[in-house]
Amino acid sequence: MTKPAKAKAVPPAAEAEDTDGKSIFGFWVYLMTDCVLFASLFATYAVLHNNTFGGPSGSQLFSLPFVLTETLILLTSSFTCGLGVLSAYNGQKNKVVAWFSVTFLLGASFLAMELTEFSHLVHDGNSWTRSGFLSAFFTLVGTHGLHITIGLLWMAVLMLQVLRKGLGRATVKRLTLFSLFWHFLDLIWIFIFTIVYLLGALKI
Amino acid sequence: MSQSKPLIVSHHQAGRPTLKAYVSGYVSSIVLTLAAYLLVAHHLLSRQTAIAAVVGLALTQFLAQLLFFLHLGTEAKPRWKLMVFLFMVMIVFILVFGSLWIMSNLNYRMTPQQVNTYMRNQDGL
Numbered sequence: 001m002t003k004p005a006k007a008k009a010v011p012p013a014a015e016a017e018d019t020d021g022k023s024i025f026g027f028w029v030y031l032m033t034d035c036v037l038f039a040s041l042f043a044t045y046a047v048l049h050n051n052t053f054g055g056p057s058g059s060q061l062f063s064l065p066f067v068l069t070e071t072l073i074l075l076t077s078s079f080t081c082g083l084g085v086l087s088a089y090n091g092q093k094n095k096v097v098a099w100f101s102v103t104f105l106l107g108a109s110f111l112a113m114e115l116t117e118f119s120h121l122v123h124d125g126n127s128w129t130r131s132g133f134l135s136a137f138f139t140l141v142g143t144h145g146l147h148i149t150i151g152l153l154w155m156a157v158l159m160l161q162v163l164r165k166g167l168g169r170a171t172v173k174r175l176t177l178f179s180l181f182w183h184f185l186d187l188i189w190i191f192i193f194t195i196v197y198l199l200g201a202l203k204i
Numbered sequence: 205m206s207q208s209k210p211l212i213v214s215h216h217q218a219g220r221p222t223l224k225a226y227v228s229g230y231v232s233s234i235v236l237t238l239a240a241y242l243l244v245a246h247h248l249l250s251r252q253t254a255i256a257a258v259v260g261l262a263l264t265q266f267l268a269q270l271l272f273f274l275h276l277g278t279e280a281k282p283r284w285k286l287m288v289f290l291f292m293v294m295i296v297f298i299l300v301f302g303s304l305w306i307m308s309n310l311n312y313r314m315t316p317q318q319v320n321t322y323m324r325n326q327d328g329l
Binding site: 025028029032033035036039040042043044046047064065068071072075076078079082083085086089180183184186187190191193194195198199201202203204 | 220221222223226229230233234237240241244245251254255258259261262265266269270273274284285288289291292295296299300302303304307
């Protein structure tokens with residue numbers, strides 16, 4: 001304490017907060033590397049999207065209104081997730097549980113719609129073995145769906161934690177990390193929606 | 205520790221999300237998504253213009269969500285998040301455009317017609 005002004009006294013709360021800041025940054029770095037993973041799948045899709053091997057192309061397979069519904073559902077879930085985090089910062093436990101339940105339901109419906117689309121494609125003989133285009137399509141969209149699945153599991157675990165332990169510092173930090181993950185998945189979906197579905201419909 | 209109210213506080217306050225940010229992000233994303241969808245579904249523009257417009261709308265929505273949902277740009281200096289983000293953008297750019305460039309070049313050079321001509325010239329086939 002007698003040292004010059006530069007060496008400020010660090011209260012324990014600030015120290016813990018600094019660690020939280022570091023884990024948020026670390027998670028951010030993970031998200032950015034995940035972007036690189038998706039970029040490689042997008043690049044693969046861009047290279048292969050015309051290699052239909054005599055099979056159907058994107059504009060023949062995809063239903064735009066269906067995909068728009070999926071997009072709006074995921075977007076809304078991203079928004080409600082943000083509202084959940086805001087309630088967590090304000091210490092409103094019931095609101096956190098409510099908003100995250102809504103987010104979970106929206107995420108689950110998104111995943112259900114995606115699986116419906118996949119099963120229709122496979123049922124009509126347009127599975128990933130049909131052409132290079134479909135292999136790339138299933139890999140790209142499937143990887144996103146896998147992330148959503150993991151996100152749903154993570155969300156379920158977090159909700160249990162909130163219910164059992166309340167909103168401690170660690171739980172709020174986890175909710176923050178989760179919200180970053182969920183918003184990130186919505187970010188990736190913008191590009192899937194645009195590149196795969198909209199540009200596919202324009203027969204680029 | 206036993207306090208229940210104050211959680212993430214003080215200097216992280218700078219990067220703390222607000223209701224206003226989430227609402228702005230949500231509304232702008234919906235508008236941009238619907239605009240892109242209507243453009244394509246109702247053939248409002250010529251094909252080339254539509255492609256450019258749709259890509260532009262996607263990039264705008266990307267930026268909007270980065271700002272409003274992922275709170276990029278609200279952190280205090282030094283802006284490490286922003287730097288990692290920009291590095292990611294560079295890698296993604298190289299990866300995507302590099303792949304497209306290489307593959308289209310390969311495609312161009314390896315068309316059967318040219319392969320035939322090459323073989324005829326080189327090997328007298």
